[in-house]
Amino acid sequence: MTSFRPVIALSRGLEVLRVINQERQSTVGSLHKATGLNKATIVRMLETLEHEGYVMRRTEPASYAPTGRALLLSAGYDEPTWIGGIAEPILNKFRKQIHWPSDIAVLDQESMVIAHTTRVDGSLLFSRPPGFRFPVLGTSMGRAYLAFCEPAEQERIAARLALSPEPWNDLARNPDKLAKTLRTIRKAGFAVMDDSYSRSIFGGAVWALGVPVALPNRLFGSMNVMMLREAVTPEDGIRRFVPQMKKVASALAEALGAKLAAPGTSSLRRK
Secondary structure (H helix, E strand, O other), X not given: OOOOOOOHHHHHHHHHHHHHHHHOOEOHHHHHHHHOOOHHHHHHHHHHHHHHOOEEEEEOOEEEEEOHHHHHHHOOOOHHHHHHHHHHHHHHHHHHHHOOOOEEEEEEOOEEEEEEEOOOOOOOOOOOOXXXXXXXXXXXXXXXXXXXXXXXXXXXXXXXXXXXXXXXXXXXXXXXXXXXXXXXXXXHOOEEOOHHHHHHHXXXXXXXXXXXXXXXXXXXXXXXXXEEOOOOOHHHHHHHHHHHHHHHHHHHHHHHHHHHHOXXXXXXXXX
């Protein structure tokens, strides 16, 4: 219990900023709907946040968006680090069982970021250290994440990806095809690396399977298994590895959920 009453104005300002950050582009009306605050209060909060440099006002359409300064508020929080630390022993054990490398990754803006990898140092094809960023729609992990995230988040991610010229982002420019692809992935419970990405990055020599790492109420990220095409065909890989991957992903999600539920870890929680 705190020793003082919360500063209501600060609480309201933080809630407005949280919604703007979530919506990416907000209006007074959308903020009113999301927060329940009256519009006059919202306008005062917006003007204060704009004065302090955390939001910017746009005229066409009339709206507010977060600025780069808003990123400073999360400078002390590093989701890939704590997720990677918990995933390390689980994925290392899995690597010994299947003899192919795995990663776990989280979403950051319009890219996936590796939190932990079991790839062997020195391999040119598999060299992707923690912190490495890679595309959502080109990769099995990105596709698995997108298929299992909430519809509103799917729409926001797809809208950003549609602006990028890479061939694997063509899917984002075809909403009907994207929706069908994501439904297929969700039904199967796994995704496969896009062929155009494999050809562009690995010369077609590498392919991968990805599954979500999720609890019923929380999507943490996704994990993969990467293989050489000449050694493991997609048909054989799906048959051999997908059931094991789903079990490992479930264990990862349970371990991450337990960490969040532990005392003293409130700074790791996010909505």
